[in-house]
Amino acid sequence: MKYRDILEETSSALLANKVRSGLTMLGIIIGIGSVIAMLAIGQGAKQNIQGSIEGLGSNLLTIMPGVIQAGRGIVSSGRGSAETLKNEDLPVIEKVEGVAIVSPELSRRFQVVADTGNNTNTTIMGAEVKYAEVHNLILANGNFFSAEQVRGLGRQAILGATVASDLFGEIDPIGRKVRINGSVFRVIGVLQAKGGFGFSGPDDMVIIPLPTMQKVVSGLDNFSSVSVSVVDKEAMAQVQTQITDDLMIKHRVKEADFSIISQQDILDTMSTVINTFTMFLASIAGISLVVGGIGIMNMMLTTVTERTREIGLRKAIGAKRRDISLQFLIEAIALTFIGGAIGIFLGWLVSFLVTYFGVLQTSVSWYSILLAFGVSALIGIIFGYYPARRASAMNPIDALRYE
Amino acid sequence: MIEIKNITKTYRTGDVDFQALKNVGFTIKDGEFVAIMGPSGSGKSTLMHILGALDTATSGTYFLDGRDLSKLSDDELAEIRCDKIGFVFQSFNLLPRTTVLRNAMLPLVYAQVSHEERDKRAREALFSAGLDEGHFYHKSNQLSGGQIQRVAIARALVNNPSLILADEPTGNLDTKTGEIVLGTFQRLNEEQGKTIILITHEREVAEHADRIIFIRDGEVVEDHGQHAKRIINRK
Incomplete structure (x- = not known):
């Protein structure tokens, strides 16, 4: 039997029972469609979060006082009370090879009241001029404060995008006054929105000069974190170890009383979490594929029984086992393949709509399309094999007598 | 040329052996029109299955055009x-x-x-079976019983076989249509020299053949040659 003949037989058999073929295909369409959509949404979420983390600076090390231990989170005795990061640590860090910029920071949450009467509770970040460079901050409006303003305990503030709109709405905040913990600051700049990462991201903070933060606003002289940007991304692990060693010597401790987190660590953790989540969603969708496959098998068994006499006739006039089994196998594969193609389109449509309505920037990968095609063909073969074998094993005499 | 010798077919149901055919043997030459006749349960269907290479005998030999079919596999029989x-x-x-x-x-x-070859040969076969070209693109549910059976005859002719086996071909047709179909077999036998074996339990149908083989209880009880019609009429 030639392939052209098999395809002709297949199309006429599938078209003979349009409703049944359609309903059976629906199982595969939904299965493949949801796998594609889930993978696309997962991929989109991953790229989205990776983008925001990288936007914060991917060559960044953050040194924090206190100890973060795996599985136990931040040990509270370390962070809150210990004020282990101080001014004299900065030269030690700066001396480490591979360190580009060292930006000491002190942040606390305070109430901010604007001269419009609006107020908000947000993170007040005391920082130096290099803060903007280390964290890839871009000003939407106005200027960053200068080194002189930092040294002179200046009362200038730069607002994050969210804070600016909370306090001033449509009004241009440049030149307006805000009051933080009793001190009045003049707004000199507004940051461009970074998106993502709602909590403690740069959108929800007010940046003021570090000495002002230490001496005027909070009355503390330590740092809540020191951000270090590294010259070479590849050397981050090495720089991290070196800083740890040097700081331990400086602090004269055997066990580090500070922690260093690299942006890469966060990125890796988030990627792992999202991958796991995506795989979880995709495997739930995969279950519906198996259900769809069982539907195919059910239909093929019905078809084989219905067409027993036809099979008997075909065998009587010279069809071999292989001809019969191939005919029914191809029928099952055609069902899953067409179903798979429609399912891919459907999944793509779903992820397109998700992107279109701005929920999430999704991306359908070639990998997931190939996977879906492979899986649907495989389901056709697996679930079509048994019915096809049953058809080919029929005895022509019995099959012809079948009523 | 069909040559069967000492054909036996035994069916086993549970512990009981049932002999459907016992030592059947005969020869049918090319161009013969033979009817195999017998009441139901006589073993004529079993014989037809063996002659048609749908089944193999338990013992004995079956030569079709010089080839022994008694020990072939399913696919070889196909x-x-x-x-x-x-x-x-x-x-x-x-x-x-x-x-x-x-x-x-x-x-x-x-x-x-x-x-291309298929199309040509199918048209020829349909003409031989006596079907008008006007029906060629009709579906089988648009045809009468007689026309359907002529399509089936054309299908039997199309691969130019050594042997045409007709199993009760008039069983589902009225007498008049049945006559036309049997006339078609006679014409194919006389004009094109086709070897035809007709299996039937009806005497009137068997009479159209040149030779009648009677089967009863799995054995050939009579085998009448050229004068089949006369012998039947005398009984």
Whole structure:
């Protein structure tokens, strides 16, 4: 039997029972469609979060006082009370090879009241001029404060995008006054929105000069974190170890009383979490594929029984086992393949709509399309094999007598 | 040329052996028109299955055109059926929702014949079986019983077989249509020299053949040659 003949037989058999073929295909369409959509949404979420983390600076090390231990989170005795990061640590860090910029920071949450009467509770970040460079901050409006303003305990503030709109709405905040913990600051700049990462991201903070933060606003002289940007991304692990060693010597401790987190660590953790989540969603969708496959098998068994006499006739006039089994196998594969193609389109449509309505920037990968095609063909073969074998094993005499 | 010798077929149901055929043997030459006749349960269907290479005998030999078919596998038998045997069934067994032309060319699909050749040979076979060209693109549910059986005859002819086996071909037809179909077999035998074996339990049907083999209880009880008609009439 030639392939052209098999395809002709297949199309006429599938078209003979349009409703049944359609309903059976629906199982595969939904299965493949949801796998594609889930993978696309997962991929989109991953790229989205990776983008925001990288936007914060991917060559960044953050040194924090206190100890973060795996599985136990931040040990509270370390962070809150210990004020282990101080001014004299900065030269030690700066001396480490591979360190580009060292930006000491002190942040606390305070109430901010604007001269419009609006107020908000947000993170007040005391920082130096290099803060903007280390964290890839871009000003939407106005200027960053200068080194002189930092040294002179200046009362200038730069607002994050969210804070600016909370306090001033449509009004241009440049030149307006805000009051933080009793001190009045003049707004000199507004940051461009970074998106993502709602909590403690740069959108929800007010940046003021570090000495002002230490001496005027909070009355503390330590740092809540020191951000270090590294010259070479590849050397981050090495720089991290070196800083740890040097700081331990400086602090004269055997066990580090500070922690260093690299942006890469966060990125890796988030990627792992999202991958796991995506795989979880995709495997739930995969279950519906198996259900769809069982539907195919059910239909093929019905078809084989219905067409027993036809099979008997075909065998009587010279069809071999292989001809019969191939005919029914191809029928099952055609069902899953067409179903798979429609399912891919459907999944793509779903992820397109998700992107279109701005929920999430999704991306359908070639990998997931190939996977879906492979899986649907495989389901056709697996679930079509048994019915096809049953058809080919029929005895022509019995099959012809079948009523 | 068909040569069967000492054919025995035993069916085993549970612990009981049932002998459907006992030591059957005869020879049918090319161009003969033979009727195998017997009451139901006589073993004529079993004999037809063996002659049609649908089944093999428990013992004995069956030579078709010099080849021994008694020890072949399923797929080898399928090849023999494909090349050498044409079937006409009582219940027609045409494919539904399929045109007359495609039904007639079905055996050629399995014989790996090219599409052009198939079309040509199916048309020839349909003409030989006495079907008008106007019906070639009709589906089988648009035809009368007699026309359907002529499509089935065309399907049996299309692979140019050594042997046409007709199993109660008039069983589902009225007498008049049955006569036309039997006339078609006679014409194919006389004009084209086709070897035809007709299996039936009806005397009137068997009379159309030149030779009648009577089967009863799995044995050949009578084998009448040229004067079959006269002998039957005398009984």
